[in-house]
Amino acid sequence: MAELITNIGELTTVDAEARVLHDAAVVIEDGRIAWLGSASAAPPADTMVDADGAAMLPGWVDSHTHLVFAGDRSAEFEARMAGESYSAGGIGVTTGATRAADDDNLSRLIRGRVAEAFAGGTTYLETKTGYGLEIEEEARHARLAATQVDTVTFLGAHLVPEGVDADEYVDIVCGPMLEAVRPFVQWADVFCERGAFDEAQSRKVLLTCADAGLGLRVHGNQLGEGPGVRLAVEVGAASVDHVNHLSNDDIEALAGTWSGWDKATSTGSPGTVATCLPACDLSTRQPLAPGRRLLDAGVEIALASNCNPGTSYTTAMNFNVGTAVLQMGLTLAEALRAATFGGALAVRAQDEVGSIEVGKRADLHLLNAPAAIHLAYRPGMPLTRSVWRQGLRIR
Ligand SMILES: N=CN[C@@H](CCC(=O)O)C(=O)O
Numbered sequence: 001m002a003e004l005i006t007n008i009g010e011l012t013t014v015d016a017e018a019r020v021l022h023d024a025a026v027v028i029e030d031g032r033i034a035w036l037g038s039a040s041a042a043p044p045a046d047t048m049v050d051a052d053g054a055a056m057l058p059g060w061v062d063s064h065t066h067l068v069f070a071g072d073r074s075a076e077f078e079a080r081m082a083g084e085s086y087s088a089g090g091i092g093v094t095t096g097a098t099r100a101a102d103d104d105n106l107s108r109l110i111r112g113r114v115a116e117a118f119a120g121g122t123t124y125l126e127t128k129t130g131y132g133l134e135i136e137e138e139a140r141h142a143r144l145a146a147t148q149v150d151t152v153t154f155l156g157a158h159l160v161p162e163g164v165d166a167d168e169y170v171d172i173v174c175g176p177m178l179e180a181v182r183p184f185v186q187w188a189d190v191f192c193e194r195g196a197f198d199e200a201q202s203r204k205v206l207l208t209c210a211d212a213g214l215g216l217r218v219h220g221n222q223l224g225e226g227p228g229v230r231l232a233v234e235v236g237a238a239s240v241d242h243v244n245h246l247s248n249d250d251i252e253a254l255a256g257t258w259s260g261w262d263k264a265t266s267t268g269s270p271g272t273v274a275t276c277l278p279a280c281d282l283s284t285r286q287p288l289a290p291g292r293r294l295l296d297a298g299v300e301i302a303l304a305s306n307c308n309p310g311t312s313y314t315t316a317m318n319f320n321v322g323t324a325v326l327q328m329g330l331t332l333a334e335a336l337r338a339a340t341f342g343g344a345l346a347v348r349a350q351d352e353v354g355s356i357e358v359g360k361r362a363d364l365h366l367l368n369a370p371a372a373i374h375l376a377y378r379p380g381m382p383l384t385r386s387v388w389r390q391g392l393r394i395r
């Protein structure tokens, strides 16, 4: 069965040449993009959708979320808006509430968040553990997440549980906890920050997880300058996320990881993606990550939602993209690429998703707008009209 989507006013492909086609059409077959080009040249298909001149993009690739949680921290957020500052300790509040939720409840909560993300144009989702912080709980969270998202990250090293010695906890993370989550996860992450894990502890977690065959990412440089970015580069992480406080050396180190990558053709060996999380930055009143400086230095960046109850309770990628254009100095094309192909690079799924090209997964986002710039031009408006994921229309 082939489906033709025609009369697309503006088709942003995010391919290597950054082609934007007008009066375009796309054909989906077996869950993949089978054809794209001028609407007047489109081949026949079994079914047809008229896009009415609207803009189409690749579905968002949200490469950083924490969807496995229960409980509410809106009072903490309200206190922050009244002047309190964010600290890692809030993670423990969510851990307590999440442990109290049984499998059915927790699955339902994850499902609701995934549905919200899909309804906002996201078609590929990473999510993490990190609110379990004990062996069985981390494994349970990983198992429940694995049935609902595209790829799962082990974040046992999110916070040292109260009353536990930090080095002893790191040994648990690197030993029995890693073994218990291993069947359900592809990635490992560590919160390398004051109040969470220091450089030596973070290095140990990352290297042990790499030995176990996991890809690596790091939460780094969120609350102040620190070793996160340098460590991510040292261990060859696929991404370092937050990156709010960067020295020139950090930016240079990140840029160095991209020397084997040809941006003009989107080929070669990818480096460490700098993942910027604008909704989180606003919600924690941190300076926005320096996306402009990173791009100018030659670093590939991603934009992600970081949906979690403490620092960014939203899956709205439209909002993140609009904010990146309005507040981070990115052009529309740069922001769209960061939220699609950049996210795909961060989860090393760039051959499968993140652009509209023949052979790739048919993950498509049709807007209620004639041009994608409306994402920034009409901030906060409900601009997602239809979404296809793996070729199936899910909205
Ligand atoms: N920074 C560490 N982890 C989350 C926040 C977790 C929480 O506060 O619950 C983040 O990515 O922002």
Ligand SMILES: [Zn+2]
Pocket (backbone or CB within 6 Å): 064, 065, 066, 219, 306, 308
């Ligand atoms: Zn996070």
